């Protein structure tokens with residue numbers, strides 16, 4: 431008798447249960463269990479009579495061929511993949527709907543096809559006419575990309591097995607694919623996993639590179655196929671605020687390259703434009719001379735990126751003040767606020783605090799601590815920071831400013847963009863400096879910086895500072911911590 435293979439599978443993480451429950455115990459999400467037929471996705475005890483084949487065991491030191499890469503023709507995309515698409519590899523590109531995944535891949539595939547490679551674009555979401563319309567709008571209609579609107583993995587694999595092996599296949603998107611081997615509905619974890627498996631097998635067998643497009647849920651997870659993340663060679667995430675034109679492509683996982691590189695694009699009426707100097711873009715709409723903004727000299731991968739941090743510190747009537755942050759780690763903000771309170775005598779418990787990284791960039795470096803602290807204090811005392819200064823340094827729990835890597839690269843980028851001062855950790859002073867031509871203000875402790883900014887606030891005269899009672903440096907009691 432056939433075994434009952436119905437089970438409840440979490441659509442977020444793929445964990446399976448044999449009865450329904452409200453919460454998935456594996457990932458903690460609520461209401462994510464859906465009934466699926468898992469027959470076929472896990473082979474049920476196949477007892478093979480076949481005698482095992484023997485294979486040769488290799489040594490670690492053996493010579494392997496360098497991973498042959500296919501350049502996408504877009505330098506920013508190549509930077510994130512680590513130099514191009516690797517033969518036989520599978521890459522997942524995730525991002526919110528409408529962020530520009532199809533646009534990016536249409537542009538890249540067209541450039542590669544024009545360079546003479548066999549490139550196939552399978553759209554499971556849009557009709558051929560829609561994809562053509564986009565290509566027309568991008569001025570790429572003449573590119574010899576092979577196009578189809580298909581969703582059956584078996585049909586796709588048989589079609590692509592004929593003729594020359596494509597160098598690259600785009601599957602837009604993996605959620606729309608389905609395979610006969612499992613019975614659940616398209617879009618379910620079981621289907622997505624089985625479809626991805628079949629496509630990955632095809633890539634490994636033929637040496638074609640495959641790009642899977644995946645949608646992302648509101649909290650940034652690649653919906654459903656989180657399981658797919660483990661199966662593919664690289665996961666790229668395409669990010670950006672819908673209202674802003676900047677788009678950032680980031681490697682989340684990469685078996686063939688670095689994971690800290692970003693590619694920066696700008697969405698224009700004619701598709702995505704590569705931004706080779708992101709600092710200029712992130713600083714282009716800077717409000718000069720307003721309080722609460724500080725320029726952070728950061729490093730993204732191998733490239734220095736200057737970006738503005740904006741803070742707003744406003745008195746609150748709420749019992750629990752608001753702490754809102756965009757583009758930075760909220761727990762990092764809490765830490766900086768705690769250090770300001772405990773060691774620098776800056777009282778923030780009666781204030782709402784908002785922190786924003788301009789341009790839709792997401793900063794992960796702890797080196798941004800110092801710039802964030804400077805912006806916060808500047809907003810609190812209503813004293814604009816010098817417009818020609820950049821800030822970087824990690825703040826330790828004791829309030830000391832700790833050194834960060836790549837001081838030289840940060841200073842050079844700042845000098846290139848016309849900055850003339852840098853506020854940085856004390857220990858970095860001797861390291862570099864003169865050669866970049868910046869005047870360096872090395873601070874050993876956060877208290878020193880706070881005092882300097884507060885002094886700027888009081889120098890502005892009573893009118894500016896007395897605009898709000900909280901804005902006077904009188905708020906700084908001597909540190910008790």
Ligand code: TYD
Nearest residue numbers: 527528529530531532533697698699700701
């Ligand atoms: P799309 O690539 O379809 O997004 P995704 O595949 O990630 O869902 O891009 C959709 C958005 O991009 C859409 O809102 C319109 C905008 N867009 C432009 O601004 N300029 C262009 O040249 C193109 C093709 C799209």
Ligand code: MG
Nearest residue numbers: 531532555602
């Ligand atoms: Mg799309």
